[in-house]
Amino acid sequence: xxxxxxxxxxxxxxxxxxxxxxxxxxxxxxxxxxxxxxxxxxxxxxxxxxxxxxxxxxxxxxxxxxxxxxxxxxxxxxxxxxxxxxxxxxxxxxxxxxxxxxxxxxxxxxxxxxxxxxxxxxxxxxxxxxxxxxxxxxxxxxxxxxxxxxxxxxxxxxxxxxxxxxxxxxxxxxxxxxxxxxxxxxxxxxxxxxxxxxxxxxxxxxxxxxxxxxxxxxxxxxxxxxxxxxxxxxxxxxxxxxxxxxxxxxxxxxxxxxxxxxxxxxxxxxxxxxxxxxxxxxxxxxxxxxxxxxxxxxxxxxxxxxxxxxxxxxxxxxxxxxxxxxxxxxxxxxxxxxxxxxxxxxxxxx
Amino acid sequence: xxxxxxxxxxxxxxxxxxxxxxxxxxxxxxxxxxxxxxxxxxxxxxxxxxxxxxxxxxxxxxxxxxxxxxxxxxxxxxxxxxxxxxxxxxxxxxxxxxxxxxxxxxxxxxxxxxxxxxxxxxxxxxxxxxxxxxxxxxxxxxxxxxxxxxxxxxxxxxxxxxxxxxxxxxxxxxxxxxxxxxxxxxxxxxxxxxxxxxxxxxxxxxxxxxxxxxxxxxxxxxxxxxxxxxxxxxxxxxxxxxxxxxxxxxxxxxxxxxxxxxxxxxxxxxxxxxxxxxxxxxxxxxxxxxxxxxxxxxxx
Amino acid sequence: xxxxxxxxxxxxxxxxxxxxxxxxxxxxxxxxxxxxxxxxxxxxxxxxxxxxxxxxxxxxxxxxxxxxxxxxxxxxxxxxxxxxxxxxxxxxxxxxxxxxxxxxxxxxxxxxxxxxxxxxxxxxxxxxxxxxxxxxxxxxxxxxxxxxxxxxxxxxxxxxxxxxxxxxxxxxxxxxxxxxxxxxxxxxxxxxxxxxxxxxxxxxxxxxxxxxxxxxxxxxxxxxxxxxxxxxxxxxxxxxxxxxxxx
Ligand SMILES: Nc1ncnc2c1ncn2[C@@H]1O[C@H](COP(=O)(O)OP(=O)(O)OP(=O)(O)O)[C@@H](O)[C@H]1O
Ligand SMILES: [Mg+2]
Numbered sequence: 001x002x003x004x005x006x007x008x009x010x011x012x013x014x015x016x017x018x019x020x021x022x023x024x025x026x027x028x029x030x031x032x033x034x035x036x037x038x039x040x041x042x043x044x045x046x047x048x049x050x051x052x053x054x055x056x057x058x059x060x061x062x063x064x065x066x067x068x069x070x071x072x073x074x075x076x077x078x079x080x081x082x083x084x085x086x087x088x089x090x091x092x093x094x095x096x097x098x099x100x101x102x103x104x105x106x107x108x109x110x111x112x113x114x115x116x117x118x119x120x121x122x123x124x125x126x127x128x129x130x131x132x133x134x135x136x137x138x139x140x141x142x143x144x145x146x147x148x149x150x151x152x153x154x155x156x157x158x159x160x161x162x163x164x165x166x167x168x169x170x171x172x173x174x175x176x177x178x179x180x181x182x183x184x185x186x187x188x189x190x191x192x193x194x195x196x197x198x199x200x201x202x203x204x205x206x207x208x209x210x211x212x213x214x215x216x217x218x219x220x221x222x223x224x225x226x227x228x229x230x231x232x233x234x235x236x237x238x239x240x241x242x243x244x245x246x247x248x249x250x251x252x253x254x255x256x257x258x259x260x261x262x263x264x265x266x267x268x269x270x271x272x273x274x275x276x277x278x279x280x281x282x283x284x285x286x287x288x289x290x291x292x293x294x295x296x297x298x299x300x301x302x303x304x305x306x307x308x309x310x311x312x313x314x315x316x317x318x319x320x321x322x323x324x325x326x327x328x329x330x331x332x333x334x335x336x337x338x339x340x341x342x343x344x345x346x347x348x349x350x
Numbered sequence: 351x352x353x354x355x356x357x358x359x360x361x362x363x364x365x366x367x368x369x370x371x372x373x374x375x376x377x378x379x380x381x382x383x384x385x386x387x388x389x390x391x392x393x394x395x396x397x398x399x400x401x402x403x404x405x406x407x408x409x410x411x412x413x414x415x416x417x418x419x420x421x422x423x424x425x426x427x428x429x430x431x432x433x434x435x436x437x438x439x440x441x442x443x444x445x446x447x448x449x450x451x452x453x454x455x456x457x458x459x460x461x462x463x464x465x466x467x468x469x470x471x472x473x474x475x476x477x478x479x480x481x482x483x484x485x486x487x488x489x490x491x492x493x494x495x496x497x498x499x500x501x502x503x504x505x506x507x508x509x510x511x512x513x514x515x516x517x518x519x520x521x522x523x524x525x526x527x528x529x530x531x532x533x534x535x536x537x538x539x540x541x542x543x544x545x546x547x548x549x550x551x552x553x554x555x556x557x558x559x560x561x562x563x564x565x566x567x568x569x570x571x572x573x574x575x576x577x578x579x580x581x582x583x584x585x586x587x588x589x590x591x592x593x594x595x596x597x598x599x600x601x602x603x604x605x606x607x608x609x610x611x612x613x614x615x616x617x618x619x620x621x622x623x624x625x626x627x628x629x630x631x632x633x634x635x636x637x638x639x640x641x642x643x644x645x646x647x648x649x650x
Numbered sequence: 651x652x653x654x655x656x657x658x659x660x661x662x663x664x665x666x667x668x669x670x671x672x673x674x675x676x677x678x679x680x681x682x683x684x685x686x687x688x689x690x691x692x693x694x695x696x697x698x699x700x701x702x703x704x705x706x707x708x709x710x711x712x713x714x715x716x717x718x719x720x721x722x723x724x725x726x727x728x729x730x731x732x733x734x735x736x737x738x739x740x741x742x743x744x745x746x747x748x749x750x751x752x753x754x755x756x757x758x759x760x761x762x763x764x765x766x767x768x769x770x771x772x773x774x775x776x777x778x779x780x781x782x783x784x785x786x787x788x789x790x791x792x793x794x795x796x797x798x799x800x801x802x803x804x805x806x807x808x809x810x811x812x813x814x815x816x817x818x819x820x821x822x823x824x825x826x827x828x829x830x831x832x833x834x835x836x837x838x839x840x841x842x843x844x845x846x847x848x849x850x851x852x853x854x855x856x857x858x859x860x861x862x863x864x865x866x867x868x869x870x871x872x873x874x875x876x877x878x879x880x881x882x883x884x885x886x887x888x889x890x891x892x893x894x895x896x897x
Binding site for chain 2: 055057125128129131132133135136137140141143144147148150151157158260264267268271301302304305307308309310311312315316317319
Binding site: 195197198199200202203205206209210212213214215216217218219220221223224336 | 701722723724727728732733735739740741742743744745748751752753754755756757759763764765766767768792808812
């Protein structure tokens, strides 16, 4: 079987499994839904950390920003946002299905664009920072956002915002969001897969390998960094908007800018699967999610201790990840040549 | 919100109170920040579990106070010793494998440790805010400014401890070995210094310093399992603002941070206090960047 | 004869160490200019000042008549001035072809183009240049797996790929197998004549630089000591002293 047919088979298999899963395992649908969120997280983080070598600890910022932007748009279309949040849920939204869907689509679009705008604005700040300062700075951005939103009355401060409920049967709503996240994750996968094949992909890899050399060769590093960060933000903004609606309720520290629940695991998933590879983040996300759900089930109460340990072990002892490990072991499978086809190269040309 | 700042003009005495409180808390921040600078400078490890060590120290004081029913001041030596041992354990289990790796690894690994510590504390003590009462009273300063005796005592203890550590680093054999290793680990190794032991000791010393700082925090402020991250960020703010190996800078930045936080918390409301700390982190990073951007080269 | 680079009274100190003291020199357009001097005499520092690596303390540096002493590395690189590093720098985790493709000129690349794919001509050119430096057979190997000398050759090829107007080479023959040095001299000359690239070369190997350069500058103790054709430099007493331990 040729490689392309094998790839086609792989994609087909995953597609079919993903399409039937919510119907076959419908009691696990919420876990399956969040799985796609995790996959999207890992893919978007890897664009920055894995492919460009900028290890952000604050990408969750765009997820939260998208969530809040979308919520404000959706509520703001029909109510006064400040009044609505001040009522702490006493005002019940009453949307027709059409209003709901229009609001969701519009909110998601504005969220995606708003996140991109924030990314561009922030890039002036964060990309002057390198190495560990970049990681600390981005972490600071995410934490600061959580704290500021938590003190901002207009968006409900610490008590958050309730969002409209999906119109229709609850099961339909669950499937609706399952497929929404599925599509978002798949789109981001194929988008970045395409991107890594272009000049752009090569340039960000060059920045990862030796930024100083890339600059010395005239590459506009700042432009590439800003664009990559914005692309991550774009997909995270969409994801955040959807997640707010899926969760019905949003709040700054535990849902939107949830550094411990989502922000750091983004990184860990990409590392676990193998950063800087196409499939690594996807594999890592699936693995992490399965482990997480299992610890939830079997170590209830101790789940976060277990996950903290998983982070430490992954980072310290298994940083090359599954794909990185496989690449070391079977480089030929990944198109990396280690042997020389002929030793005569220099001699004859010299 | 603005009216609070107005109050500061109307009642100048409030300024003195805020400033004094800020300086006294800042003195304790300086301890943890000094520990971070030590570990960062000697081992090139950025310890994001710094604040969680502080909170652990606080809970040790809380246990001494609540369970043993004695004055939490007794927890000072206990916390120092227990945290020293804890630091040694963590070094052997985790940190030792992180040294010499890229800096991101140490950040993430210590963040993972921080999560584990927070969650264990949460399981043991629950999520409530706690404090340990030293039983000391309050004095009036200048006849009008209330000053808690424990705060003054804490500042004095922090000062004494800092002095002890500095003298130790200057005069003891281990202190000299630590400084030699910080300068050039390879050379130190060739000269027969057991760098692995030096690292273990440095990390443990840092944990002990944090533990003592935590005891003081628990007596003059509050502790809670998840407050560690705030203290970690304070340490980073201070060290980034001061620069590594700049002890006077660390002390000044720490006192400044303490005062700023008090003012900010009073002016904007305490719900903004955390935001102020994180905001300051971003601010010092940006300032550092602007100072460097004056060069043609972007310095690491 | 037009000067492509004009360095005037450039000084640079690192803390207390004066690495360059009031250096003035010209690099002639279309020619090969050499820069020699004992270890630590400030050659690399001068290169770094020219390509925008660090700020200079005083003086002026002009490239094609344009003042560049305030510009930064990437801006200067896009003007068409490129350098190779004494400590060779390549992208170790990519194969040689990718190293070459990433080195295409970025000066004129628009926003749309950066999302495009590499053209067949570019690939052909990359392979051609790899062949030119004798690395064609290793084109699919990870650059990090190449020997030090091969990495130097790759870095040279990458610089050519970028189509610079001028190339500053920091010790191009250091670490290259002596039997290959003649081939390398030949290639440097061809880069100059065939591709029309002006060269400014730091070199310790006297035989190489005498063979290569038409005009040579000699630095010693951070100052410009002598200038002239290979013949005059070779006979200059001060240069000989500088190299023979007056250091
Ligand atoms: N970044 C720096 N910081 C401090 N001192 C430096 C720096 N770069 C160079 N120097 C000092 O400047 C002087 C000149 O160094 P430079 O590297 O320019 O010499 P060089 O002529 O290239 O020597 P070599 O032939 O060995 O490469 C040396 O004394 C060196 O120690
Ligand atoms: Mg040199």
